[in-house]
Amino acid sequence: MKIAIKKTTLFLITLLGWLLLFTTPISCMQTPSNKEGKSSDSVKESIDVQQTLSGEKWLRSIFQNPNDNEYIFPDEEKVFTKRYLEFYNHELAMFEYPDFETEQDQMNAENEYKNKWKAIYPLGNEVWAPFGRGNGIEAGTKLENVTITHLFGSYYSALINYDAENAFFNALILVPSGDVFLIDYIETMEINVQGGAINLPFLQNITLAKLQLGANPDDAKRLLGKPQSESTENGPLEVSGYIDEDYSVTTTTMEFEGIKLIFDEERMIHATVNKTGRQFGWIICGDKNCDTDFLMKKFNLTEDNIYESDNGDKTVVMNWEIFSLVVLLDANGLVKTINFNAGS
Secondary structure (H helix, E strand, C coil): CCCCCCCCHHHHHHHHHHCCCCCCCCCCCCCCCCCCCCHHHHHHHHHHHHHHHHHHHHHCCCCCCCCCCCCCCCCCHHHHHHHHHHHHHHHHHHHHHCCCCHHHHHHHHHHHHHHCCCCCCCCCCCCHHHHHCCCCCCCCCCCCCCEEEEEEECCCEEEEECCCEEEEEEEEEEEEEEEEEEEEEEEEEEEEEHHCCCCCCHHHHHHHHHHHHCHHHHHHHHHCCCCCCCCCCCCCCCCEEEEEEEEEEEEEEEEEEEEEEEEEEEEEEEEEEECCEEEEEECCCCCCCCHHHHHHHHCCCCCEEEEEEECEEEEEEECCEEEEEEECCCCCCEEEEEEEEEEE
């Protein structure tokens, strides 16, 4: 089966152009913040670690050929949950191979699709063949390398390298199934391998944050619940200070407890997180393990990334092209506010 490559949004093209190499991420949540020595906490931590290692091992195994050292593609029907396989096939029928007699038939089918899946999976993403297979890859092209990375909790990534020019990044959600696991969600994106690997942890963190907070307004409600407030407005597209009057977008602003999100259509352009326990990727407000030292090591920062105010508070600033991540720290070096912006 071959799926045609679609034109990606500016956000994904720019953002995922960096993703070439993966290192094992260190989360400030890996060390329990409660150190009172409760046995239940120790048992839970041990189980979490074992499950993480088991998930990584299982993901590697589905690409391994038992007869030789070459990589193989996993059988989707064996590694996907039945629910996700149904969702994926429904997406294909709706958006890759639509066959509707009238526009009204198509509208009815799209409404049915949305109502069925909006409370379960992210909607509105482009449909790619899992792991990049079929997306313009020539017949006979072999997998050269597969890199599995645990991101956080049940989230993992699989970086698939075909050759020097073809690579695909996959964000996955695993669920236990007996003695193994199954994939209950996968988002596949082509990577511009010519872009190089620049500040990879920054990219991993944004990818994880999108899975936590939502890729679009509907997804945010699915993950975070009903917002405290929501507003929308229409206006011209603005990217990196350039305003395109010929292209109108709907901007949605949503506020949850400790979180403010702004979307341009399906693209998150702004996020503010400022309540203890709330997080943006690996960065968590008020967590004593997410201090200045953690941020410096995790994001490969230098003193040039840190600014100090007159009252002693520090600000950590990370930038790349149209993306910025600004983390305000309190006098104790803990995260007070996280601000993310994408070209707006």
